[in-house]
Amino acid sequence: MTASDRLTPDQVRTLFLFESLDDGQLGWLAERGRVEVRRGGTAVYQEGEPATCFFVLLSGAVTLSRRLHGDDIEVTRTDKRGVYGGATQAYLGDRVDQAYPNTMRAVSDAEFFVLPAEEFADAMRDWFPMALHLLEGLFFGTRAADTVMGERERLVALGALSAGLTHELNNPAAAAVRATEALRERVSGMRHKLALIADGRLDGTRLRGLVELQDAAVKQAAAASPLSALAAADAEDEIGDWLEEHEVANPWDLAPVLVSGGVGVPWLSTVAETVGEDHLDSAVRWLAYAIDTELLMGEIDDAVTRVSDLVGAAKQYSQLDRAPHRTVDVHTLLDATLTMLKGKIPAGIRVVKQYDRDLPEIPAYGAELNQVWTNLIDNAVDAMGDEGTLTLATRRDGEQFLVEVADTGPGIPAEIRPRIFEPFFTTKSVGDGTGLGLDISYRIVVNKHRGDIRVQSQPGNTRFQVLLPITQESPTESSEASEA
Incomplete structure (x- = not known):
């Protein structure tokens, strides 16, 4: 600190904070206050340090900043004569932590009227007892209300967001569970039908051809484009009629699955030529299980992707990992x-x-x-x-x-x-x-x-x-x- 002359009572009166004080009070301030200069770019005081002084700007420009998560956040910047900072809560005594609540820096060379915190507190108590009681009530009342209401606001917001996120996560999670249960049934059916096909009655050449048809059906199901409701109904009628003509059991249960997998009558004809009419029922049902399995895995993949996207959105929203x-x-x-x-x-x-x-x-x-x-x-x-x-x-x-x-x-x-x-x-x-x-x-x-x-x-x-x-x-x- 660089100390220089003190202010006269008349000079103290030019500061808007003190302009209504009487001559005795102005003299008291002039006697106890001092003028100090800070060079541009230096700190006047640091956040968290013991609040020992009350500063009033006489000339120059200053900034106030707060520290958050290791970063200094500039709150305000001003060159207005008479603005103040520092030990602004000294009048509260030991009921609050008497530390500087922010950091003041001089942007340019700045001159201050500086009053020791104890002197400032004494003046507030002696000169403005009623105002002091009002300020104390306002400070502690507002702080208590702000704390309670702020916590409530955060809890309400958190509850609403949690409810919304839970609702959104529930849909794809439930879809994945349903698809998994159905997939388990289809895989069990595939094992059963495979046993019927491969019990020795189907020669190796036909069995190899059936496996190749299965691979082709799975690829076709993965790449199949959804049909309109009318087109799907027509396709199901056509396949159902073909299956019924070839004495495949429950044809109208198989038709929707085959249509969803992009299967048509020409492909079914190829299956009949590959395995023969005697094994057609088991072969078609086995292939339908394979198609349905692929479609169910697609549903599970879609559901899990939606869950992953929602979790990603939650992380993006909270920014906790950034x-x-x-x-x-x-x-x-x-x-x-x-x-x-x-x-x-x-x-x-x-x-x-x-x-x-x-x-x-x-x-x-x-x-x-x-x-x-x-x-x-x-x-x-x-x-x-x-x-x-x-x-x-x-x-x-x-x-x-x-x-x-x-x-x-x-x-x-x-x-x-x-x-x-x-x-x-x-x-x-x-x-x-x-x-x-x-x-x-x-x-x-x-x-x-x-x-x-x-x-x-x-x-x-x-x-x-x-x-x-x-x-x-x-x-x-x-x-x-x-x-x-």
Whole structure:
């Protein structure tokens, strides 16, 4: 630290924080405070260090940052004279941890009026006893409410996402179980029919030909294209008639399986020529089992792939296996969020994607952005009820990546629109919302990503627009907040 002259009482009065104090109080501050200079690029104080001083900016520019998962996140940047930071909670004494809650750095050479934390605390207690009681109540009350409601908000969101994911996982998992049970029956039937065919009554040449036909049937079933309902019915009639003419038992049970495997009458004729009419029934049934087995394995593969995709979407949504801050594909994050919320979106709501796929990946906190998308999509779905259109759009806006979440709900009344980002403010009925979703989203977008979030609303057309910097350049505008 470099100490220089003290301020006079009149100079202290020029700082907006102290302009209403009387002469005695200004003199007290001038006597106990000192002027210090920090060089550009150096830390004024570090987050987590004991909070020993209260700083008021006299000249220069500073930034405030918070540390998260090893990264320093710039919260604000300002050159406004009179903004303050440091031991702002000294008046609470040992009831809270007296450590600097953030890191202040001088962007350029900066000059400060510095007051020891103990002196600042004494002044607050002696000069503003009623205000002090109000501040204490506000601080501890808000902290307690924020903790409880924040936990509740996370639990509710987690419960909704878990329910949706469980529902989505249940469908392919149940399909895989059903297909596995059916596959076991088909394999058992194949073993039985093979024993009938290979009991010595079918010579080696015909048996080899039958095995080759089986391989061809399996390949044909794997590559078969689905038919329309009308075409499939016609094909089943044709095959059923042929099987009935050749005295194959239960022909109408076999026909749908053979049609699904792409089998036609010419192929069945080849089977009859290969094994002979005496063995045709067992041979066709064996080949039908082989085709059905291949189709069931395809169902299992599809179900397992769907489970894998859902797990991948959950990992993408949570970002647990990725660095907190990295280059992300916003479209992938949006799709992962939609997948996680699919079970909560009613069938009557149509989801429309209008993505500009030419947009680049951007540096961001993926998990936090997914929380923003969750809050915005969830609010849009709640606003529309059981039917409407949810539109997710992306486009470039200058040097910013714009994400728009639009719904066709009743809209947000103009008189409450300015309050929607306030903590605990909600338009939902008591017990249905905490009022923290948009506040959390605002802080993630504006404070953490140095972006912006806006809303345009009229009946049938409500649009939340999130703007995120495409590059990591720090903002140059000054903060209007009193605390730096």
